Amino acid sequence: MPELPEVETLRRALLPLVRGQVLQDLKFYRDDLRFPIPQETIRRECLGRPVREISRRGKYLLLHTPNGALLWHLGMSGRIVRHSSGTPREKHTHAVFRFGPDTHLHFVDPRRFGAILWIPREEGHPLIDHLGLDPLSSDLNAKTLKVLARKCKAPIKSFLMDAKRLAGIGNIYACEALFGTPLNPRRRAGRVTLAEWDRLLIALRQTLLRSIESGGTTLRDFFNTDGTPGYYAVSLSVYGKENQPCPNCATPIVRKVQSGRSTFYCRVCQRG
DNA sequence: CTTACCGCCTGTCGGC
DNA sequence: TGCCGACAGGCGGTAA
Numbered sequence: 001m002p003e004l005p006e007v008e009t010l011r012r013a014l015l016p017l018v019r020g021q022v023l024q025d026l027k028f029y030r031d032d033l034r035f036p037i038p039q040e041t042i043r044r045e046c047l048g049r050p051v052r053e054i055s056r057r058g059k060y061l062l063l064h065t066p067n068g069a070l071l072w073h074l075g076m077s078g079r080i081v082r083h084s085s086g087t088p089r090e091k092h093t094h095a096v097f098r099f100g101p102d103t104h105l106h107f108v109d110p111r112r113f114g115a116i117l118w119i120p121r122e123e124g125h126p127l128i129d130h131l132g133l134d135p136l137s138s139d140l141n142a143k144t145l146k147v148l149a150r151k152c153k154a155p156i157k158s159f160l161m162d163a164k165r166l167a168g169i170g171n172i173y174a175c176e177a178l179f180g181t182p183l184n185p186r187r188r189a190g191r192v193t194l195a196e197w198d199r200l201l202i203a204l205r206q207t208l209l210r211s212i213e214s215g216g217t218t219l220r221d222f223f224n225t226d227g228t229p230g231y232y233a234v235s236l237s238v239y240g241k242e243n244q245p246c247p248n249c250a251t252p253i254v255r256k257v258q259s260g261r262s263t264f265y266c267r268v269c270q271r272g
Numbered sequence: 273c274t275t276a277c278c279g280c281c282t283g284t285c286g287g288c
Numbered sequence: 289t290g291c292c293g294a295c296a297g298g299c300g301g302t303a304a
Contacts, residue, residue, distance in 0.1 A: 001297060034280080034299080059298075076297050077282075092282085111281045113298060127299090154275060163299075171297070220284085220296090259276065261297070 002074040004135065004168030005211035006222050006230060007059050010080060013225045017082065018051045018063065018099050025098035033094060033109060034075060037116045045118060046070055051099075057128045058167030068120040071127070075113025081106040082225040105225070131167040135204050142198035149197075152189040158259050159189035160204070169204070172217055175239045175264045177204035182270045185256075185263045196272065210235065238264040 002010070023046045028039050049065040056062070063070040072080070081090070084102040095107040095116055107116065119125045132148075133140045148165055160166060160174040169177075178185050180203030183196060192200070216222055216230030219240070223229055237247050242255040246266040256263050 003298095073298085075281090075299090109281095110283070111297090113281070152274085158275080161298090260278085262295095 001076045001170060001172065001219070002078065002216070002222055003059060003170035003173055004056075005173070005208050005232065006216035007056055007061060007074065007168070008212050009216040009224060009230060010074075011054050011056050011061055014061075014063075014080065014105075015054055017103050017105075017225065019053065020050055021099040021103065022050045023047055023065075023097060023099060025096075027096045028094065029089070029096075030094040030112075033112045034073075034115045035117065037095070038118050041118050042070065042116070045120075056134075056168075058131045058134070058163055059170075060128055060131075062119070066121075068118060068123075071115065071117040071119055071125065072107070073115040073127075075109055075111060075115070077111040077221040078107070078109035078114035079221065079223055080225050081108055081223070081227065110221075130164055132163060132165040134168060135166050135201075135208060140201065142194055142201055145197040145201060146192070146194050149189040149192060154189055155185060155258055156183055156187045156189045156192055156200075157185035157263050161261075168208075171261055171263075172219075172236070172239045173204070173207055173211070176207045176237060179238045179265060179270060180204075180207060181272070182266070183272045184270045185258060185265050187272065238266065240264065 026043055026047055028037060045068055046065055051063050053064045061072040083104045083106055092110040093106045093108050097105040149159055152159055157174050160169050181200045211217055211232040214230055214232035217232040218229035219233060238253050241253040241264055243252045246253055246269055248269050251266055251268040253264055254267050
């Protein structure tokens with residue numbers, strides 16, 4: 001389940017592989033993932049053109065070429081695997097992008113919640129136009145968050161995961177950031193105080209940055225382009241820890257379903 | 273406008 | 289041992 005740190009980890013791994021490199025060949029093995037893949041457009045616009053830069057918007061990766069950007073989203077089970085010539089495709093490989101003899105990027109996504117799309121230069125795209133601020137952006141502060149959450153009756157956990165407000169936070173990091181604050185996940189977002197937003201933003205950024213330093217979190221599906229896992233899973237405090245002792249007070253961690261998703265927290269530490 | 277819920281999709285796991 | 293249902297969840301769509 002690639003969230004912001006995993007996508008950022010991937011971005012950093014891809015940069016030295018493809019920046020300045022020309023897309024030499026392109027193969028698709030499916031017509032659609034979450035959305036139809038505009039194969040002919042991508043072929044026409046990308047083949048023979050160099051990747052100038054790779055940027056990230058929330059959980060979306062954008063490979064910029066002179067005339068637009070290739071947009072990749074990994075859904076929940078997506079991976080980009082680097083192979084050299086002649087390596088057989090593993091199951092669920094839906095596309096292969098070749099930048100050189102030793103840089104065949106295989107887009108693998110068993111659950112097919114991912115996306116491969118094209119955004120022409122100077123144009124927006126509905127998937128990213130309405131995304132909220134990046135939690136790591138310096139434009140973001142406690143005051144901004146408080147204003148953003150004004151009148152919001154949804155639980156703080158749902159607020160954190162709403163990409164139209166903050167981009168890139170999924171279930172794992174929402175739970176971990178709340179534990180670090182510590183705030184109760186069921187607290188209404190509109191009633192969080194400025195001082196609490198301040199602590200939450202600090203906890204959120206610390207969690208995300210530490211995870212990026214560890215190469216992300218690998219629970220099952222996420223691996224870097226060279227097949228190495230992320231090591232942040234060992235640092236998780238509450239996510240997936242139902243009935244295991246809280247790292248602070250040893251009270252068993254509880255799991256509650258919020259908006260259809262599991263929330264893990266400590267009912268003693270997170271009373272706020 | 274808001275929030276809640278469904279469905280997409282496959283691999284894994286627990287229960288029988 | 290194998291089958292079967294539940295579950296994982298990002299996110300667009302839709303209902304309320």
